[in-house]
Amino acid sequence: MKPCKLNNNNNMEPGLEAGSQCRSGTTCTAKCGSERLENTAKRRLAANARERRRMQGLNTAFDRLRKVVPQWGQDKKLSKYETLQMALSYIMALTRILAEAERYNAEKDWINFHCEHFHQENCHPYTGQKMTAEVDPYAQRLFSFQPDSY
DNA sequence: TAGGCCATCTGGTCCT
């Protein structure tokens, strides 16, 4: 039999081992030991259940992440590792898009301002029209996102 | 059948 390693039983003094004296005065015999084992087993089962719930929560979070991350081919669901890698790549791509868009807007404003004041005859001021990917080099460059290979 | 992925159990550690 294993020694009384655990000190969580109220009847046991810390550090006592099987066969030594309990607080109640009884010896730590089969009954005491079996109660302790029972408590240990109960706590283990409770811990297992908590761990299961925790992992289920984690998996739910992974499923939610899979839904918002690009999936290359719908046939096979991304593994957890792939999901994290894809999320990382996706966030970086979106960050790049934002940065480029801001820079693009700044350039556009500056050009419009420059035209209004200095070169009106040669300018084609920005009208807010959408540009297609075929004619807009920025759009082509920004949406060429590919997942990292690993 | 080997390898990848996953769920679960378990013991240890940290935190409240």
Place this chain on the structure above:
DNA sequence: AGGACCAGATGGCCTA
């Protein structure tokens, strides 16, 4: 003290 978190072990399922 008890719960959360973590990492290692193990076994099942699936696919190439």
